[in-house]
Amino acid sequence: MISSRFLRYSAATAGITGTAYLVYQTVKSMRQGFAVQARDIKDTHVVVIGGGYAGISCASELKDKCKYTLIDAKDKFHHNWGAQRASIEEGFARQLLTYMRSKVVNLDPGSQIVKLENGNELKYDYLVLATGTGGSFPGRIPLGISERMRSCYDTIRKRIMDARSVVIVGGGAAGVEMAGDIKEDFTDKTVTLVHPSEQLVDNDVSDKFQGMVKDRLKKLGVAMVLGERVVNLDAAVAGAGPAVVKTDAGREIPADFVIKAIGLKVHSVAYANSELGKKMDNFGRLPVNEFLQVDGYENVFAAGDCNNVKERKMGMLATQQGTSVGKSILSHAEGKALNKYSGGAPFALCIGRTGGVTRMPFFGGVVLGDWVTTKIKAKDCCLSVVKKQLGVKD
Numbered sequence: 001m002i003s004s005r006f007l008r009y010s011a012a013t014a015g016i017t018g019t020a021y022l023v024y025q026t027v028k029s030m031r032q033g034f035a036v037q038a039r040d041i042k043d044t045h046v047v048v049i050g051g052g053y054a055g056i057s058c059a060s061e062l063k064d065k066c067k068y069t070l071i072d073a074k075d076k077f078h079h080n081w082g083a084q085r086a087s088i089e090e091g092f093a094r095q096l097l098t099y100m101r102s103k104v105v106n107l108d109p110g111s112q113i114v115k116l117e118n119g120n121e122l123k124y125d126y127l128v129l130a131t132g133t134g135g136s137f138p139g140r141i142p143l144g145i146s147e148r149m150r151s152c153y154d155t156i157r158k159r160i161m162d163a164r165s166v167v168i169v170g171g172g173a174a175g176v177e178m179a180g181d182i183k184e185d186f187t188d189k190t191v192t193l194v195h196p197s198e199q200l201v202d203n204d205v206s207d208k209f210q211g212m213v214k215d216r217l218k219k220l221g222v223a224m225v226l227g228e229r230v231v232n233l234d235a236a237v238a239g240a241g242p243a244v245v246k247t248d249a250g251r252e253i254p255a256d257f258v259i260k261a262i263g264l265k266v267h268s269v270a271y272a273n274s275e276l277g278k279k280m281d282n283f284g285r286l287p288v289n290e291f292l293q294v295d296g297y298e299n300v301f302a303a304g305d306c307n308n309v310k311e312r313k314m315g316m317l318a319t320q321q322g323t324s325v326g327k328s329i330l331s332h333a334e335g336k337a338l339n340k341y342s343g344g345a346p347f348a349l350c351i352g353r354t355g356g357v358t359r360m361p362f363f364g365g366v367v368l369g370d371w372v373t374t375k376i377k378a379k380d381c382c383l384s385v386v387k388k389q390l391g392v393k394d
């Protein structure tokens with residue numbers, strides 16, 4: 001049974017923010033008997049673990065149609081697409097965080113129960129795993145900790161502003177965006193991007209995309225050290241101040257501030273020690289079918305970064321997956337056909353506020369430059385789109 005404490009928390013959360021209706025729907029009663037069969041949809045209880053892009057879009061789909069509980073270890077939603085902007089622009093971080101709470105430490109698909117960190121258990125008819133990925137700040141924030149995030153963004157912004165030279169380790173999408181934002185706003189700083197491969201972003205982008213990314217970085221004046229691996233990363237970032245970054249090619253790059261932009265890991269703690277854990281791939285992702293049901297389970301779905309759908313892991317796609325899962329659950333509860341997930345979203349990489357590169361999901365993946373990328377993302381890091389989705393008014 002759900003505890004009254006949990007219910008009170010949900011109500012209190014609803015009072016804190018006008019967006020809570022998208023985040024939590026208080027569960028008024030718990031159903032007994034959880035056979036997966038056509039049922040009165042209003043009696044169906046869906047537990048969604050993870051209030052990131054996938055979890056929120058799933059909950060939005062379920063809102064007003066069935067009972068659902070959205071659980072997140074963080075008390076706030078972190079719009080991490082704007083992490084680089086919040087690291088350089090005062091006041092931007094405030095807009096990246098909205099409210100949430102609680103952590104799932106295990107679950108049992110047999111008895112259809114999830115176990116919370118505080119010892120409480122929660123029964124479900126359908127379970128949605130949307131636990132995503134974690135990594136280093138500023139791109140990601142640790143599970144359960146968000147109250148200090150604004151001051152962490154204040155600190156990183158001050159360090160960047162005070163530094164004459166910044167080294168960013170990791171030339172994936174996050175590192176490229178960070179380099180672009182810093183260099184465009186602070187032209188007098190030396191910004192160096194170090195990446196172990198000659199290919200920035202990842203190996204899936206086309207040569208044209210790759211070329212445009214490098215041209216844009218060069219145009220802004222970002223120095224690139226490619227094909228060299230940093231060998232003293234932990235020591236270099238530990239002091240949060242001046243350091244000498246060393247690479248496996250023997251290069252030494254002095255920096256006033258070093259930013260780590262590598263190492264995303266799937267958050268599998270909710271299911272790793274359950275039956276589902278046996279199904280995880282080497283990255284901790286869960287195998288799903290075309291309806292995003294976890295292999296072998298009719299009433300368990302995985303959406304977003306924590307599943308093994310073969311596509312770029314993106315928030316835009318996680319959002320679509322969450323919506324698709326919500327639709328499937330509602331259909332399934334009514335004994336109707338499930339919704340097939342189809343995917344397809346632009347991949348927009350902003351490199352500074354005024355440009356970047358975007359691959360469209362149509363015309364064979366046409367690649368477009370600064371103007372389109374600024375319109376789609378670079379101007380406000382999609383804040384307005386995501387706020388609309390969350391129902392945030394200010």
Ligand SMILES: Cc1cc2nc3c(=O)[nH]c(=O)nc-3n(C[C@H](O)[C@H](O)[C@H](O)COP(=O)(O)OP(=O)(O)OC[C@H]3O[C@@H](n4cnc5c(N)ncnc54)[C@H](O)[C@@H]3O)c2cc1C
Nearest residue numbers: 050052053054073104131132133139304305314315316318
């Ligand atoms: C710096 C950076 C920039 C990015 N920019 C873009 C971009 O511009 N566009 C784009 O489309 N994508 C972008 N991405 C990728 C995008 O952020 C991810 O694909 C997206 O966050 C995945 O969404 P999700 O809902 O699957 O998981 P997440 O957003 O990771 O959310 C998962 C949630 O689950 C919670 N959780 C995990 N485990 C538990 C547990 N045991 N109990 C309770 N709660 C739990 C976490 O607290 C978290 O809130 C970016 C990623 C990074 C790192």
